[in-house]
Amino acid sequence: MVHVDERGSWRTGATLRLTAGRLGEGRLGGRLGTAAAVTALHVGIGMALLSTFAGGVIAETVRDALPTMWFAPPAPPPKPLPTVEPNAARDKQQIKVPDKGIDLNPGKDLFLGANDKVTPVDPGNLTIGGGDLGGDVGGLGPTPTPSPTFTPKAARPRGDAGLWITRNDYPTRAIRENWEGLTRLRLGIGADGRVTGCEVIGSSGHDELDRAACAKVSARARFDPAIDKDGAKTAGSFTTAIRWQITD
Structure with missing residues (x-):
């Protein structure tokens, strides 16, 4: 046992x-x-x-x-979300535009510079919500029409410049002394188309020939006056040359 x-x-x-x-x-x-x-x-x-x-x-x-096993209890079901009901009163709410015009503070002036002053806008004619914008804003008038522009033009001879000096204008002494040469002239042209001055810018070598060229051209030459960018007639200048030559 x-x-x-x-x-x-x-x-x-x-x-x-x-x-x-x-x-x-x-x-x-x-x-x-x-x-x-x-x-x-x-x-x-x-x-x-x-x-x-x-x-x-x-x-x-x-x-x-034997294994040890543990089972967690099931999770509770989620709570239902609250139902949001539309707010009928809020949907019907309207936005109202105030009847009072915008206060642009007309009691103060706006200065852009020492002498530049802008007139304040009158708020009496300025409305919002179906109104019209009346009156002139800031005292501004209609938009000015731009002035037409012109291409400046120089003075041009009127008629045949070959008739300013003829063979009869050749000085007698110059023919006897057989003086020849080329005289270059700068002419001043007024707004009326007449010669207002003559300057010898290239001598022929003989003062008598140069003086004769200025005298005859100043008396006979006529011009279409010069035109400025605004289309107005103005003073100008013209350069020419006279050739003195004796022929048989």
Whole structure:
């Protein structure tokens, strides 16, 4: 018989010795009983061991092998969103334009410079929301029409310039002395087309020929006066040359 003390230790040795001593004192015919008793003792020990392992070690092994599982409780359903109802009064709200005109502070003047002054706008004729913009803003008048522009023109001879000096104008002394040459002149032309001045800018080499050229051209030449960019007649100048030559 197997005994287990309070600490769980085995005490089978004393029991086996006691049983074997008692069996040795019997008859020879009692050996069969002794063998049966030993066999039963072995079976009891085996069953005790099996029971111990099954109830202790095996149970602990199985309990340690089983996983520990934990299931969280299901989440509560979400709360429904509040329903927003349209505000009928707000939808029907209208924006009103004030009847009062815009105050442009007419009591103050706007100065752009030392002498430049802008007249303030009269707010009496300025309305918003279907009104008209009346009056002249800032005292401005109608847009001025731009003046036409002209291409400036120089003075031009009027008629045949070859008739300004003829063969009869050749000085007698110059013919006798056989004087020839080229006289270059710059003529001043007034706004009326007449010659206002004569300047010799290239001499023929003979003063008498040069003086004759200025005198005859100034008396006979006529011009279409010069025109400025505004289309008005203006004073100008004209350059010409007179060749003095004696022929048979």
